[in-house]
Amino acid sequence: MGEYLNxxxxxxxxxxxxxxxxxxxxxxxxxxxxxxxxxxxxIRQLIDASKLNYLPNDEAKTILxxxxxxxxxxxxxxxxxxxxxxxxxxxATRMIITLAQRNDIKIFEAKKEALExxxx
Numbered sequence: 001m002g003e004y005l006n007x008x009x010x011x012x013x014x015x016x017x018x019x020x021x022x023x024x025x026x027x028x029x030x031x032x033x034x035x036x037x038x039x040x041x042x043i044r045q046l047i048d049a050s051k052l053n054y055l056p057n058d059e060a061k062t063i064l065x066x067x068x069x070x071x072x073x074x075x076x077x078x079x080x081x082x083x084x085x086x087x088x089x090x091x092a093t094r095m096i097i098t099l100a101q102r103n104d105i106k107i108f109e110a111k112k113e114a115l116e117x118x119x120x
Contacts, residue, residue: 002032012118013037013045021056023063030067037071042078044118048111050084055092068100080105081114 006014013036018025037043056064082105085093090107097105108114 002036004029004032005036007036010119011044012115013043015045015047017047017049017052019051020054021052021060021064023057023059026056026060026063026067030063030071033067034071043080044078045080046111046114046118047080047082048084049082049089049093052085052089055089056096061092061096064096065099068096068102078104079118081108081118082106083108083111083114 004016004018008014018029021029080102082093085107093107106114106117108117
């Protein structure tokens with residue numbers, strides 16, 4: 001479907017983060033999210049962060065935070081699970097989640113436990 005996002009037959013949005021978020025990749029990522037996700041519909045999203053190896057610079061971080069905040073308010077039954085992060089990228093991800101004021105995003109070590117939580 002897209003560079004980062006694909007709908008699974010199970011109704012889950014599979015999201016693969018890039019190795020590095022530059023201002024350009026952050027903008028492209030937010031654009032693809034905005035074109036894929038209906039802001040009025042609950043979704044379940046599985047986010048693969050295993051390729052993410054670099055912290056975003058300040059400009060890319062601002063694009064991501066503002067983009068996620070504006071993209072859609074968290075829906076009542078929305079679930080977002082992120083897995084595959086290093087300790088290094090987990091710190092940046094927690095900061096972006098906090099700054100974007102999203103409490104519907106949960107971090108997991110492994111894909112299996114993230115997927116189990118999404119379908120529960």
